[in-house]
Amino acid sequence: MTINDIAALTGVAASTVSRALSRPDRVNRVTRERIQAAARELNYVPNTQARALSSGRTETVALLVSDATNPFYFGLIRGAQQQLRAAGHALLLIDTEDSAELENHLLHKVRRSVDGVILAASRLPEQTLSVIAAELPVVTVNRNVPRVRNVVIDSPDGVMQAVEHLVSLGHRAIAYVAGPPSSWANEARWRAMRTAMARHGLTATRVGPFGVSRSSGSVAADALLNTGATAGVTFNDLLAIGILRRLAERGVDVPGEISVVGCDDIFGADFCSPPLTTLTAPIEQAGRVAVSMLLDHLEHLGETASRQTVLLPTHLTIRQSSGPAPRR
Amino acid sequence: MTINDIAALTGVAASTVSRALSRPDRVNRVTRERIQAAARELNYVPNTQARALSSGRTETVALLVSDATNPFYFGLIRGAQQQLRAAGHALLLIDTEDSAELENHLLHKVRRSVDGVILAASRLPEQTLSVIAAELPVVTVNRNVPRVRNVVIDSPDGVMQAVEHLVSLGHRAIAYVAGPPSSWANEARWRAMRTAMARHGLTATRVGPFGVSRSSGSVAADALLNTGATAGVTFNDLLAIGILRRLAERGVDVPGEISVVGCDDIFGADFCSPPLTTLTAPIEQAGRVAVSMLLDHLEHLGETASRQTVLLPTHLTIRQSSGPAPRR
DNA sequence: AACCGGGTGGCAATCGGTTGCCATTAATTG
DNA sequence: CAATTAATGGCAACCGATTGCCACCCGGTT
Numbered sequence: 001m002t003i004n005d006i007a008a009l010t011g012v013a014a015s016t017v018s019r020a021l022s023r024p025d026r027v028n029r030v031t032r033e034r035i036q037a038a039a040r041e042l043n044y045v046p047n048t049q050a051r052a053l054s055s056g057r058t059e060t061v062a063l064l065v066s067d068a069t070n071p072f073y074f075g076l077i078r079g080a081q082q083q084l085r086a087a088g089h090a091l092l093l094i095d096t097e098d099s100a101e102l103e104n105h106l107l108h109k110v111r112r113s114v115d116g117v118i119l120a121a122s123r124l125p126e127q128t129l130s131v132i133a134a135e136l137p138v139v140t141v142n143r144n145v146p147r148v149r150n151v152v153i154d155s156p157d158g159v160m161q162a163v164e165h166l167v168s169l170g171h172r173a174i175a176y177v178a179g180p181p182s183s184w185a186n187e188a189r190w191r192a193m194r195t196a197m198a199r200h201g202l203t204a205t206r207v208g209p210f211g212v213s214r215s216s217g218s219v220a221a222d223a224l225l226n227t228g229a230t231a232g233v234t235f236n237d238l239l240a241i242g243i244l245r246r247l248a249e250r251g252v253d254v255p256g257e258i259s260v261v262g263c264d265d266i267f268g269a270d271f272c273s274p275p276l277t278t279l280t281a282p283i284e285q286a287g288r289v290a291v292s293m294l295l296d297h298l299e300h301l302g303e304t305a306s307r308q309t310v311l312l313p314t315h316l317t318i319r320q321s322s323g324p325a326p327r328r
Numbered sequence: 329m330t331i332n333d334i335a336a337l338t339g340v341a342a343s344t345v346s347r348a349l350s351r352p353d354r355v356n357r358v359t360r361e362r363i364q365a366a367a368r369e370l371n372y373v374p375n376t377q378a379r380a381l382s383s384g385r386t387e388t389v390a391l392l393v394s395d396a397t398n399p400f401y402f403g404l405i406r407g408a409q410q411q412l413r414a415a416g417h418a419l420l421l422i423d424t425e426d427s428a429e430l431e432n433h434l435l436h437k438v439r440r441s442v443d444g445v446i447l448a449a450s451r452l453p454e455q456t457l458s459v460i461a462a463e464l465p466v467v468t469v470n471r472n473v474p475r476v477r478n479v480v481i482d483s484p485d486g487v488m489q490a491v492e493h494l495v496s497l498g499h500r501a502i503a504y505v506a507g508p509p510s511s512w513a514n515e516a517r518w519r520a521m522r523t524a525m526a527r528h529g530l531t532a533t534r535v536g537p538f539g540v541s542r543s544s545g546s547v548a549a550d551a552l553l554n555t556g557a558t559a560g561v562t563f564n565d566l567l568a569i570g571i572l573r574r575l576a577e578r579g580v581d582v583p584g585e586i587s588v589v590g591c592d593d594i595f596g597a598d599f600c601s602p603p604l605t606t607l608t609a610p611i612e613q614a615g616r617v618a619v620s621m622l623l624d625h626l627e628h629l630g631e632t633a634s635r636q637t638v639l640l641p642t643h644l645t646i647r648q649s650s651g652p653a654p655r656r
Numbered sequence: 657a658a659c660c661g662g663g664t665g666g667c668a669a670t671c672g673g674t675t676g677c678c679a680t681t682a683a684t685t686g
Numbered sequence: 687c688a689a690t691t692a693a694t695g696g697c698a699a700c701c702g703a704t705t706g707c708c709a710c711c712c713g714g715t716t
Contacts, residue, residue, distance in 0.1 A: 002702055013666045018704060028664060048441040049377035049386065050702030053671045058377065060420075068406045071399065071595060078396045081423045090438065092388075093421040095409045110418065113376040214599075241599060267399060271542075271569060273601040330672055341696045346674060356694060378672030381701045 001044045010038050021046070052113075061294060062092040062110050062117040064103060070212065070238060071266040072283065076120055076141065079287025087295055089115075100124055100182065111136055116294045119143065123182045137301075139294045141286055143184040144309065149297060151289045151310040155185060155263055156192030158279035158314035162233050162261045163196035165277075165316055170325035171231040171259065177220050177243070178208030179235030186235055189263065193233060205229060210239060217242015221250070230258055230325045237262035237269045237278055244272055244321060255323030265317055274320035281314045329372045338366050349374070380441075389622060390420040390438050390445040392431060398540065398566065399594040400611065404448055404469065407615025415623055417443075428452055428510070432460075439464055444622045447471065451510045465629075467622045469614055471512040472637065477625065479617045479638040483513060483591055484520030486607035486642035490561050490589045491524035493605075493644055498653035499559040499587065505548050505571070506536030507563030514563055517591065521561060533557060538567060545570015549578070558586055558653045565590035565597045568604055572649060576601070583651030593645055603647035610640050 003021075007014040012031065019026045020035040027035075038044075052058040063080050065073045077093065084091050092114060096103035100123040107117065116137035122129060126145050132138060133148040140150040166174055176193045179186040190206060197204040207223040210216040212235065221243040224232045234240040240262030247254055254260055254274055262269060262278035269276040289310050331349075335342040340359065347354045348363035355363075366372075380386040391408050393401040405421065412419050420442060424431035428451040435445065444465035450457060454473050460466060461476040468478040494502055504521045507514040518534060525532040535551040538544040540563065549571040552560045562568040568590030575582055582588055582602055590597060590606035597604040617638050 003704095004702075014703080015667080015705075016665055018702095019665085022704080026664080031664080043436070045437055045440065047381075047702050048438075049380040050671090051704075052377040053375075053381055053673090053702080054704040056671080056704095068409055069402050069595075071402070074397050074399070074402065077421070078423070081396055081421070085423070090441075091421050093405070093409070093419050095406070095413070108371070109373055110376075112373065113418075245599060267397075268596040268599065271573060271596065271601065272599045331674095332672075342672085343674075343697080344695055346672095347695085350674080354694080359695080375672050378701090379674075381672080381703085382674040384674095384701080 001042050002047070003044075006035060006038050006042065006044060009042070010035050058113055058115050059088065060090045060092055060114045061291065062094055062114045064094045064096050064107070064117060064119050064122070066096050066098045066103075066121045066123060067212075068093065068095040071268060072236065072238070072264050073120060074267060075283030076287040076290075079284035079289075080118060080291050081287075082284075083288040083291035083295075087291075089295070096123065098123065098180070100128075104128060107132060107136075115298055118290045118294060120290075121183060121185070123180075137294060137297050139290045139297070141290050147308075149293055149308045151286050151293060151312060152185075153281045153283070153286055153312045154314055155279055155281065156188050158263070158281070158316060159189050159192040159233060160196040161314075161316040162277075162279060163193060163200075165318065166231045166233075166259060166261065166322065166325075167200050167202070169231075169259070169323065171229075172202060172325070173205070173227070173229040174202070174231045174233065175205040175207055175224055175227045175229035177210065177224055177232050177234040177239060178206055179210065179212050179239065181209050183235075189233075189235065208235070210235075212236055212238050214238055214242035214245070217244075218246040221246035225250075225252065225258070231261070231322070232258065233261045233263070235263060237264045237266045237276060240276055240278065240321075241268060241272050244274070244276070248273070254321050257326055259322040259325075261316075261322055270319065277319045277322035278317055279314045280317045282312050286312055329370050330375070331372075334363060334366050334370065334372060337370070338363050386441055386443050387416060388418045388420055388442045389619065390422055390442045392422045392424050392435070392445060392447050392450070394424050394426045394431075394449045394451060395540075396421065396423040399596065400564065400566070400592050401448060402595065403611030404615040404618075407612035407617075408446060408619050409615075410612075411616040411619035411623075415619075417623070424451065426451065426508070428456075432456060435460060435464075443626055446618045446622060448618075449511060449513070451508075465622060465625050467618045467625070469618050475636075477621055477636045479614050479621065479640060480513075481609045481611070481614055481640045482642055483607055483609065484516050486591070486609070486644060487517050487520040487561060488524040489642075489644040490605075490607060491521060491528075493646065494559045494561075494587060494589065494650065494653075495528050495530070497559075497587070497651065500530060500653070501533070501555070501557040502530070502559045502561065503533040503535055503552055503555045503557035505538065505552055505560050505562040505567060506534055507538065507540050507567065509537050511563075517561075517563065536563070538563070540564055540566050542566055542570035542573070545572075546574040549574035553578075553580065553586070559589070559650070560586065561589045561591070563591060565592045565594045565604060565606055568606065568649075569596060569600050572600060572602070572604065582649050585654055587650040587653075589644075589650055598647065602649045605647045605650035606645055607642045608645040609642045614640055 003014050003017045007017045020032045120141040193204045205227045210220045262276045265278045265280035331342050331345045335345045348360045448469040521532045533555045538548045590604045593606045593608035
């Protein structure tokens with residue numbers, strides 16, 4: 001079923017069919033209705049590539065994640081997917097395997113096949129990112145680069161809440177368990193942590209970096225214990241869950257001997273043992289907002305940006321992995 | 329950067345450039361190398377839609393899942409993604425939201441934009457599936473329909489192992505906690521369960537159907553207790569984890585009073601509390617295999633199918649949610 | 657009667673490749 | 687040496703839409 005079949009069937013030119021379908025006001029009502037009826041009857045679906053070729057619009061958005069198995073992205077993907085479907089767009093999912101080069105390469109490759117991209121946890125240097133954003137509509141998630149629109153989850157604020165929480169429980173020695181150095185969010189969280197600690201005249205220790213997988217949790221747990229801290233705030237929940245497991249293995253009581261606070265509130269954070277105190281991030285919402293920003297941008301290309309940044313609030317969800325500091 | 333720019337630059341016709349890039353043996357070595365060098369230099373990336381338009385190949389595969397937030401799919405997505413990237417193909421992710429109509433609709437819509445599709449947990453009636461498979465290369469996962477190639481995880485065999493395990497622990501009253509009736513796997517597991525029980529002269533009870541989310545676990549847990557069974561085998565881990573939680577809430581000891589066995593071994597199954605005894609399914613492998621089958625099929629269109637079905641073995645992973653039957 | 661302008665719809669170019677077919681040239685063979 | 691064949695590369699049609707431009711029709715003005 002092509003536009004030509006419909007044209008032949010209804011006795012009009014292909015161009016008229018095209019218009020009847022995409023700019024209905026450009027064609028007479030009766031002609032239009034005849035064409036639309038025929039299209040419906042023949043179950044016509046426009047060929048995406050043909051359309052893309054001439055119009056330049058692919059109605060497809062790429063979502064780049066650094067690791068498709070990281071539960072953090074589950075929500076993001078879901079949110080993005082929802083919003084995209086609502087707009088009739090498709091989602092191209094790309095896993096960059098935590099590699100900046102691969103990310104760059106794949107970005108280049110799909111550049112012409114999508115209308116825009118959403119970069120979740122980009123590992124790209126700021127410079128590269130700017131260049132790409134200049135030639136392709138981009139929205140980043142949890143990454144703030146000048147002149148690139150972005151949605152960031154306010155985990156720094158959350159980290160401060162976490163520190164307040166821990167300090168009020170009597171903790172004085174609190175460590176930050178760091179994630180990948182190339183992660184923008186990682187640095188932002190660490191800065192927030194130091195600031196929050198300084199407010200109480202305390203200094204934060206930092207251990208890491210560690211990979212963001214549960215298995216890295218073992219190393220991280222040992223390192224954390226070694227600092228002598230009575231509480232740890234971790235880069236993300238995956239790491240935190242790994243730490244909890246290792247601590248259990250070593251017979252360390254959580255929160256009796258040490259408190260652990262995660263970040264993101266991913267799937268599993270509420271049923272691990274003990275259930276994890278963590279910063280609940282509106283992940284799905286982040287996905288939706290990112291898509292909205294992107295689509296909005298696409299519709300108003302050339303106009304001055306309405307809003308470049310959206311900051312999404314987080315809140316601390318207290319479960320059982322945090323408690324009063326142990327008495328000395 | 330189009331093929332024409334390269335043609336102009338190297339002084340050959342566009343068609344020659346095209347050949348140098350896609351059928352290198354069709355052009356002289358020195359010409360070819362000159363063209364390839366130029367392409368590399370200009371960082372040329374062929375336009376996917378243009379290529380698709382004329383050749384019919386999009387180098388894109390759609391993966392339809394019934395719910396993008398179900399952790400079961402993450403392994404699948406990952407495996408598929410890996411294998412696709414290796415072949416230089418892209419992944420279009422589609423969430424059918426558990427609706428057969430939506431699935432059918434979206435399938436129709438992307439039909440022309442992909443080379444083939446992988447249907448994970450299709451909700452489509454067998455009839456519809458056959459029709460679609462006839463006009464579009466399809467591989468199903470966990471669904472066996474005549475004349476449609478598929479990869480199925482042998483959970484029925486796993487269910488039998490689970491039953492053996494429970495029976496050997498002294499359980500006599502075992503219930504199956506069912507998932508969606510439209511799920512092929514659900515029925516297959518239930519059949520396996522009855523067979524395995526019958527072998528020991530026992531009859532299985534069945535409760536459900538329940539939705540496959542943790543929240544459905546509450547209802548399921550109550551229903552399960554109500555059967556008086558000392559053990560339950562659940563449709564999947566998500567449900568099982570939900571059940572564990574509800575049982576804990578009600579103060580029911582697992583496995584002291586009742587044993588619970590899940591299915592799939594998703595993320596979280598090993599750190600919920602108690603850690604879940606479950607059927608470990610090679611999910612990622614399933615994704616890889618599904619892609620391989622599809623790509624293989626694409627390469628040999630028209631030839632008789634090499635293999636229509638791949639059965640992947642599962643094994644029982646015993647953790648702490650199963651134990652000896654309580655004494656009466 | 658001549659003119660004007662809005663509403664319609666067709667023509668044809670275009671997007672960027674792919675591919676069948678043919679012309680040219682070089683190499684091989686009887 | 688003529689004839690056949692293989693290698694190479696250009697021409698042009700084509701994939702299925704979109705879109706700028708123009709022609710035509712018609713009713714309304716002066």
